[in-house]
Amino acid sequence: MASSSSSPIKVGFVGLSATGWAATVSGPALLQPSLRDSYDLVAVSTSSEASAKASAEKYGKDVGHPVKAYYGSTSKIASDPDIDLVAISVKAMYHREAALPVLEAGKNLFLEWPAGACLEDTKTLAAAARRKGVKTVIGLQGRQIRTIAKVKELLASGVIGTIRSSNVILNTGRDFPAWTPLVIENNRYTHTKKNGAALLDIPMGHFLDLFTYTLGDFVNVSATHANVYTEAGILGDDGKPTGEIIKSDIPDHFSVAGFLKSGALVNIFWRAGYKSGEGTGRQQFVWEIDGEEGTIRMESDDLMGWFPSGCEPDLFLNGKKVEVDTLKNLVEILASGWRAFAKRETTYATIEDAVKIRTLLQAIDESATEGHKVDVVYD
Template sequence: MNTVSVARNLAGNTAGKIRVGIVGAGTWAEYGHIPSLKLLPEFEITAVFSRDQKKADAVAQRHGIRYAVNSLQALVQHPEVDLVLVLTPAPQHEEGIRAAIAAGKDVYCEWPLTPSRALSEELMQLADQAGVRHIVGLQRRLAPGYRYVRDLLAQGYIGELRSIRLHISVEYFQRHRIAALYYTVPEANFSSLLSIYGGHFLDVLFTHFGYPETLSGLTVNQFKEVTLIETGETQPHTSPDQVVLSGTFSNGAVLSVHLEAGKRNNFGVQLDITGTEGDLKISNSTSFGDAFNLIEGARGDAQPLRELPVPAEYDWVPASSLGGSTLELAHLYAAYARDVRDGSTLAPTFKDALKMHELITHIDTSNRTGTRVTLA
């Protein structure tokens, strides 16, 4: 990738801001993307498109966005848009990505990128050929706390790694779901517990702490049918609600992961990292929301865990009252702005999406064949 597209567009932009156009005016756009972009002085949201014009108009009015356009082409070809955000459900991503690339605009897309790895690879190649930057919404890796823990490991805080244990339990993906989550039901849409939550958290795990050499996967579907609450419509459901992984790292350290959906109580995140000299723990009372991660650590024998505040230098965004998940997204945009300015590669790209898609394919293969797979 290169900076040609944004540099070309910014040349006529006297304010020097990265001007953003939004495709898809849903809840996550208003809860996550719009607040995080408003926090960063490098960005300006200039346009929004929704298939429902009234919805686009309402979002534009609520957030002071100048243009609520009536078509995808109008959004991507708008002269005051440098970066296109594709925030629609995964099965609709291809359309927005292709349109942005054809218009020569940098493109951000939510994870999962597309339901098909081959299609995602094709879109990445098209973007590279067009010279536009591509970003995928695997934002959790850029949270200050995860980057801090990565550095603690590199500095030898726990000595040599012995084990990593991750438990993710979510209240979402239950047997009864709101109609807006219709796209999470068909397995072909690649929008399940494993692809969405597994993709986000396994990306954090393996980006910062390394990929395992071997991996075994067990996936279980406990909800054979899903009912949409508003309509009462019941659909067959074949995606996993429980995922258990085990593996080994190159130094002999062991990995264990448990993902569970539809948990009624006591859901959240716990990541335990054990070493020869000490331990680290990251925990949260939710897998997605306003709560911030608690980081604790201890060295030596039989020592109590103590909180390890994240040093200020890991925070790339202005102070605000935004919650944890929104600030993770703000750090992704801050990383992208640095990439545009400095030519760095901090923000995750479609290449990272392909790597995660491939990992999930390995997990499916291991579960289907009952064998341990070796990762390249």
């Protein structure tokens, strides 16, 4: 495996086209000037020949050399002997199909969260990775934010004493039209549970990885959920309503309580769909960690504050603000994850971490659906 101290890691990127998450976030993060010595984009793969050629031409100009163009099955890019690592950024329901050929080819893998449409998908990918002995990186980039690094430092110092409880409140406002009650056309798939891209899957999965990375694993959960917004209005690419309304049976409110392995009691309330921004007075994110000797609090009223994996919150220790040299945006945060992998650090998430979070999400869903406490059993 190449590293930043030798030749650059040669990357083939699946899903890196003209638009979408890969084009606006994960691709630009990889292509940061500070990572040029660590990574080299050598190939792209998209769904069609035309888009693959267009993408290869565009990114070839960015990296300063020709980029190979593949399309269709990922087995093509996975079999390229010039590639060390394949990065995959496609919709969740295609993760398993796209990632398995890469793992079977023995290539290292970067895969966006949620690493499959369900726990079974994620476990299948993890088993393949173990069998082939490859390295994996999952796009749970929240582990990279500097606020969390500081929180872990404070906790390790013992400044707030033994942790007794933690309380979290989050709001995914309608200003971010990925879920109800307003949804852009390209995100209508998030309202079909089997696609694995609902609120519970993506944003809650991101946060719960950040939470457990900081405070440790759950041993049990008691959850309830509600489907407050039973319909969603579809928005066009211009952000204006198209007039189409779709039904939504995906829960948009969650209340999760449980105990951590440390014995701390946790309460998380997540709601979605409310109006946010100026004039509402509504904070998007509050996370309190209470110890015997004090309290750590993180909070944000930014419209993306509910997504600390991409928008660093303010930090307070015993009511006093702690200054942190935060990463400025989501691209910088993702770039930090790429850097950690190249340097062989241990701060990035792997497919095994993804299995743990998927296991927790399934337990939450089971508890909320069946109305009883569920023990979280990690394989």
